[in-house]
Protein backbone atom coordinates (compact mmCIF):
# COMPACT_ATOMS: atom_id res chain seq x y z
CA UNK A 1 0.00 0.00 0.00
CA UNK A 2 1.52 3.38 -0.91
CA UNK A 3 1.58 6.17 1.65
CA UNK A 4 -1.35 8.06 0.18
CA UNK A 5 -3.60 4.99 0.13
CA UNK A 6 -2.55 4.26 3.68
CA UNK A 7 -3.49 7.74 4.93
CA UNK A 8 -6.85 7.58 3.17
CA UNK A 9 -7.46 4.13 4.62
CA UNK A 10 -6.60 5.28 8.16
CA UNK A 11 -8.93 8.27 7.83
CA UNK A 12 -11.73 6.00 6.62
CA UNK A 13 -11.21 3.67 9.59
CA UNK A 14 -11.24 6.63 11.96
CA UNK A 15 -14.48 7.89 10.39
CA UNK A 16 -16.09 4.45 10.67
CA UNK A 17 -15.38 4.36 14.40
CA UNK A 18 -16.80 7.85 14.84
CA UNK A 19 -19.96 6.85 12.94
CA UNK A 20 -20.43 3.80 15.14
CA UNK A 21 -19.68 5.78 18.31
CA UNK A 22 -23.25 6.65 19.41
CA UNK A 23 -24.07 2.94 19.67
CA UNK A 24 -21.02 2.14 21.74
CA UNK A 25 -21.56 4.39 24.75
CA UNK A 26 -17.87 4.43 25.52
CA UNK A 27 -16.61 7.83 24.51
CA UNK A 28 -13.20 7.41 26.07
CA UNK A 29 -12.48 4.26 24.06
CA UNK A 30 -13.67 5.91 20.85
CA UNK A 31 -11.47 8.92 21.44
CA UNK A 32 -8.49 6.68 22.19
CA UNK A 33 -8.92 4.53 19.08
CA UNK A 34 -9.61 7.40 16.73
CA UNK A 35 -6.67 9.29 18.21
CA UNK A 36 -4.41 6.32 17.54
CA UNK A 37 -5.54 6.02 13.90
CA UNK A 38 -5.08 9.74 13.35
CA UNK A 39 -1.60 9.58 14.87
CA UNK A 40 -0.73 6.81 12.41
CA UNK A 41 -2.21 8.81 9.54
CA UNK A 42 -0.12 11.79 10.57
CA UNK A 43 3.03 9.68 10.59
CA UNK A 44 2.25 8.22 7.18
CA UNK A 45 1.77 11.71 5.70
CA UNK A 46 5.51 12.28 5.64
CA UNK A 47 5.82 9.65 2.91
CA UNK A 48 3.24 11.14 0.57
CA UNK A 49 5.39 12.48 -2.26
CA UNK A 50 3.05 14.89 -4.02
CA UNK A 51 3.15 18.23 -2.17
CA UNK A 52 -0.36 19.32 -2.98
CA UNK A 53 -1.82 15.94 -2.12
CA UNK A 54 0.12 15.80 1.13
CA UNK A 55 -1.10 19.26 2.13
CA UNK A 56 -4.67 18.35 1.35
CA UNK A 57 -4.45 15.13 3.36
CA UNK A 58 -2.73 16.96 6.21
CA UNK A 59 -5.72 19.30 6.31
CA UNK A 60 -8.07 16.34 6.54
CA UNK A 61 -6.07 14.84 9.38
CA UNK A 62 -5.91 18.18 11.22
CA UNK A 63 -9.63 18.74 10.93
CA UNK A 64 -10.34 15.36 12.46
CA UNK A 65 -7.84 15.96 15.26
CA UNK A 66 -9.69 19.21 15.96
CA UNK A 67 -13.02 17.35 15.99
CA UNK A 68 -11.52 14.76 18.28
CA UNK A 69 -10.43 17.47 20.66
CA UNK A 70 -14.04 18.68 20.83
CA UNK A 71 -15.31 15.12 21.20
CA UNK A 72 -12.81 14.51 23.94
CA UNK A 73 -13.97 17.59 25.75
CA UNK A 74 -17.57 16.44 25.48
CA UNK A 75 -16.63 12.92 26.55
CA UNK A 76 -14.66 13.89 29.59
CA UNK A 77 -16.22 17.03 30.91
CA UNK A 78 -19.60 17.31 29.25
CA UNK A 79 -20.50 20.03 26.79
CA UNK A 80 -18.90 23.37 27.48
CA UNK A 81 -21.73 25.77 28.22
CA UNK A 82 -19.30 28.67 28.35
CA UNK A 83 -18.74 28.66 24.59
CA UNK A 84 -21.03 31.42 23.44
CA UNK A 85 -19.92 33.72 20.70
CA UNK A 86 -19.37 37.30 21.74
CA UNK A 87 -19.51 40.22 19.32
CA UNK A 88 -16.10 41.26 18.08
CA UNK A 89 -17.13 44.89 17.65
CA UNK A 90 -15.07 47.34 19.71
CA UNK A 91 -12.16 44.94 19.93
CA UNK A 92 -8.87 45.73 18.25
CA UNK A 93 -8.77 43.01 15.56
CA UNK A 94 -5.02 42.70 16.09
CA UNK A 95 -5.78 41.05 19.42
CA UNK A 96 -7.68 38.15 17.85
CA UNK A 97 -5.47 35.43 16.35
CA UNK A 98 -6.42 33.96 12.97
CA UNK A 99 -9.52 31.76 12.96
CA UNK A 100 -10.42 32.47 16.59
CA UNK A 101 -13.74 33.86 17.83
CA UNK A 102 -14.47 35.61 21.08
CA UNK A 103 -16.44 33.81 23.74
CA UNK A 104 -18.75 35.56 26.14
CA UNK A 105 -18.33 32.99 28.89
CA UNK A 106 -15.39 31.09 30.25
CA UNK A 107 -15.44 27.58 28.81
CA UNK A 108 -14.11 24.68 30.85
CA UNK A 109 -11.85 22.27 29.00
CA UNK A 110 -9.80 19.36 30.20
CA UNK A 111 -9.25 15.63 29.99
CA UNK A 112 -10.00 13.52 33.01
CA UNK A 113 -11.69 14.42 36.26
CA UNK A 114 -11.12 17.22 38.72
CA UNK A 115 -8.57 16.50 41.45
CA UNK A 116 -9.92 16.24 44.98
CA UNK A 117 -6.71 17.24 46.79
CA UNK A 118 -7.61 20.02 49.24
CA UNK A 119 -5.91 23.36 48.62
CA UNK A 120 -3.88 23.16 51.85
CA UNK A 121 -2.32 19.88 50.67
CA UNK A 122 -1.38 21.24 47.24
CA UNK A 123 2.35 21.33 46.42
CA UNK A 124 4.26 22.69 43.47
CA UNK A 125 7.78 21.42 42.79
CA UNK A 126 10.47 22.76 40.49
CA UNK A 127 12.81 19.94 39.48
CA UNK A 128 15.22 18.81 36.81
CA UNK A 129 18.11 21.08 35.84
CA UNK A 130 18.04 23.26 38.93
CA UNK A 131 20.63 24.03 41.58
CA UNK A 132 18.05 23.62 44.38
CA UNK A 133 14.95 21.48 43.98
CA UNK A 134 12.11 23.59 45.39
CA UNK A 135 8.73 22.74 46.79
CA UNK A 136 6.02 25.18 47.80
CA UNK A 137 2.63 24.90 49.38
CA UNK A 138 -0.05 27.31 48.21
CA UNK A 139 0.40 29.38 51.36
CA UNK A 140 4.14 29.59 50.76
CA UNK A 141 3.58 30.75 47.20
CA UNK A 142 1.16 33.37 48.41
CA UNK A 143 3.84 34.77 50.72
CA UNK A 144 6.04 35.49 47.69
CA UNK A 145 5.63 38.61 45.61
CA UNK A 146 2.13 38.41 44.23
CA UNK A 147 1.22 40.01 40.92
CA UNK A 148 -1.92 40.47 38.86
CA UNK A 149 -1.46 40.37 35.08
CA UNK A 150 -4.19 41.03 32.52
CA UNK A 151 -3.98 38.81 29.44
CA UNK A 152 -5.91 37.12 26.65
CA UNK A 153 -6.53 33.39 26.45
CA UNK A 154 -6.81 31.45 23.19
CA UNK A 155 -7.94 27.83 23.01
CA UNK A 156 -6.93 25.79 19.97
CA UNK A 157 -10.56 24.69 19.54
CA UNK A 158 -11.31 28.26 18.43
CA UNK A 159 -12.47 30.37 21.35
CA UNK A 160 -10.64 33.32 22.82
CA UNK A 161 -11.38 35.08 26.08
CA UNK A 162 -9.90 38.55 26.41
CA UNK A 163 -8.87 40.55 29.48
CA UNK A 164 -8.37 37.88 32.09
CA UNK A 165 -6.92 39.14 35.35
CA UNK A 166 -4.72 36.40 36.73
CA UNK A 167 -3.28 36.67 40.22
CA UNK A 168 -0.33 34.57 41.30
CA UNK A 169 3.45 34.56 41.21
CA UNK A 170 5.68 34.82 38.19
CA UNK A 171 7.16 31.50 37.15
CA UNK A 172 10.40 33.38 36.54
CA UNK A 173 10.61 34.11 40.28
CA UNK A 174 10.29 30.44 41.07
CA UNK A 175 12.88 29.44 38.48
CA UNK A 176 15.30 31.99 39.89
CA UNK A 177 14.67 30.72 43.40
CA UNK A 178 15.36 27.16 42.26
CA UNK A 179 18.43 28.28 40.34
CA UNK A 180 17.78 27.14 36.76
CA UNK A 181 21.02 25.74 35.36
CA UNK A 182 22.46 27.35 32.21
CA UNK A 183 21.94 24.09 30.34
CA UNK A 184 18.16 24.27 30.91
CA UNK A 185 16.38 25.29 27.71
CA UNK A 186 12.90 23.75 28.01
CA UNK A 187 10.40 22.62 30.59
CA UNK A 188 7.74 20.01 30.93
CA UNK A 189 4.95 21.27 33.16
CA UNK A 190 2.80 18.60 34.77
CA UNK A 191 -0.66 18.78 36.24
CA UNK A 192 -3.36 16.47 37.52
CA UNK A 193 -4.05 13.73 36.54
CA UNK A 194 -1.14 12.96 34.16
CA UNK A 195 -1.36 15.98 31.96
CA UNK A 196 1.80 17.62 30.64
CA UNK A 197 2.81 20.40 28.27
CA UNK A 198 6.23 21.41 26.99
CA UNK A 199 7.44 25.01 26.83
CA UNK A 200 10.57 26.98 26.02
CA UNK A 201 12.23 28.40 29.09
CA UNK A 202 12.35 31.77 27.36
CA UNK A 203 8.54 31.78 27.24
CA UNK A 204 8.15 30.57 30.82
CA UNK A 205 10.29 33.47 31.99
CA UNK A 206 8.06 36.17 30.48
CA UNK A 207 6.34 38.73 32.70
CA UNK A 208 2.86 37.47 31.89
CA UNK A 209 3.53 33.83 32.80
CA UNK A 210 2.19 32.99 36.25
CA UNK A 211 1.16 30.18 38.46
CA UNK A 212 -2.19 31.60 39.43
CA UNK A 213 -4.68 31.04 42.23
CA UNK A 214 -7.16 33.76 41.35
CA UNK A 215 -8.97 34.85 38.20
CA UNK A 216 -10.79 38.17 37.78
CA UNK A 217 -10.44 38.82 41.49
CA UNK A 218 -12.00 35.53 42.60
CA UNK A 219 -10.29 32.42 43.94
CA UNK A 220 -9.61 30.15 40.98
CA UNK A 221 -12.50 27.70 40.56
CA UNK A 222 -11.63 24.02 40.64
CA UNK A 223 -12.83 23.47 37.09
CA UNK A 224 -10.54 26.25 35.87
CA UNK A 225 -7.50 24.70 37.53
CA UNK A 226 -7.87 25.71 41.17
CA UNK A 227 -6.17 25.78 43.51
CA UNK A 228 -3.21 26.43 41.21
CA UNK A 229 -2.68 26.61 37.45
CA UNK A 230 -0.11 27.76 34.98
CA UNK A 231 -1.03 30.67 32.68
CA UNK A 232 0.89 31.18 29.43
CA UNK A 233 -1.00 33.85 27.49
CA UNK A 234 1.26 33.83 24.42
CA UNK A 235 0.52 30.17 23.71
CA UNK A 236 -2.64 28.22 22.94
CA UNK A 237 -4.54 27.31 26.08
CA UNK A 238 -3.43 23.70 26.27
CA UNK A 239 -0.04 24.96 27.49
CA UNK A 240 -1.73 26.61 30.50
CA UNK A 241 -1.63 23.51 32.67
CA UNK A 242 -4.40 23.37 35.26
CA UNK A 243 -3.86 21.82 38.73
CA UNK A 244 -0.15 22.30 38.22
CA UNK A 245 2.15 20.15 40.37
CA UNK A 246 5.57 20.19 38.72
CA UNK A 247 7.81 22.31 36.52
CA UNK A 248 10.69 20.17 35.31
CA UNK A 249 13.61 21.86 33.56
CA UNK A 250 15.31 20.00 30.73
CA UNK A 251 18.04 20.55 28.17
CA UNK A 252 15.77 19.38 25.31
CA UNK A 253 12.18 19.67 24.14
CA UNK A 254 10.08 16.68 25.21
CA UNK A 255 6.50 16.65 23.88
CA UNK A 256 3.65 16.71 26.39
CA UNK A 257 0.18 15.19 26.35
CA UNK A 258 -1.28 16.99 23.34
CA UNK A 259 2.04 17.46 21.59
CA UNK A 260 2.41 13.68 21.48
CA UNK A 261 -0.98 13.62 19.81
CA UNK A 262 0.04 15.90 16.97
CA UNK A 263 -0.27 19.36 18.47
CA UNK A 264 2.45 21.92 17.95
CA UNK A 265 5.45 22.11 20.27
CA UNK A 266 5.47 25.93 20.18
CA UNK A 267 1.73 26.73 19.83
CA UNK A 268 1.80 30.47 19.10
CA UNK A 269 -1.83 31.39 18.25
CA UNK A 270 -0.81 34.39 16.15
CA UNK A 271 1.22 32.08 13.91
CA UNK A 272 -1.61 29.56 14.07
CA UNK A 273 0.68 26.81 15.25
CA UNK A 274 -2.09 24.35 16.06
CA UNK A 275 -0.68 21.14 14.68
CA UNK A 276 2.78 19.95 13.85
Ligand SMILES: Nc1nc2c(c(=O)[nH]1)N[C@H]1C(S)=C(S)[C@@H](COP(=O)(O)O)O[C@H]1N2
Nearest residue numbers: 107108109110111155191195224237238242
Ligand atom coordinates in the same frame (compact mmCIF):
# COMPACT_ATOMS: atom_id res chain seq x y z
N1 LIG B 1 -4.32 19.54 33.83
C1 LIG B 1 -4.87 19.97 32.68
N2 LIG B 1 -4.66 21.23 32.29
C2 LIG B 1 -5.22 21.70 31.15
C3 LIG B 1 -6.00 20.88 30.31
C4 LIG B 1 -6.18 19.52 30.74
O1 LIG B 1 -6.82 18.71 30.06
N3 LIG B 1 -5.62 19.13 31.94
N4 LIG B 1 -6.56 21.37 29.16
C5 LIG B 1 -5.94 22.58 28.58
C6 LIG B 1 -6.74 23.23 27.57
S1 LIG B 1 -6.86 22.45 26.05
C7 LIG B 1 -7.26 24.49 27.73
S2 LIG B 1 -7.97 25.35 26.47
C8 LIG B 1 -7.26 25.13 29.05
C9 LIG B 1 -8.68 25.44 29.41
O2 LIG B 1 -8.73 26.15 30.62
P1 LIG B 1 -10.15 26.46 31.25
O3 LIG B 1 -10.85 25.13 31.42
O4 LIG B 1 -9.89 27.17 32.53
O5 LIG B 1 -10.89 27.31 30.26
O6 LIG B 1 -6.70 24.30 30.05
C10 LIG B 1 -5.56 23.60 29.65
N5 LIG B 1 -4.98 22.99 30.81
Ligand SMILES: [Mo]
Nearest residue numbers: 155156237238
Ligand atom coordinates in the same frame (compact mmCIF):
# COMPACT_ATOMS: atom_id res chain seq x y z
MO1 LIG C 1 -7.68 24.09 24.55
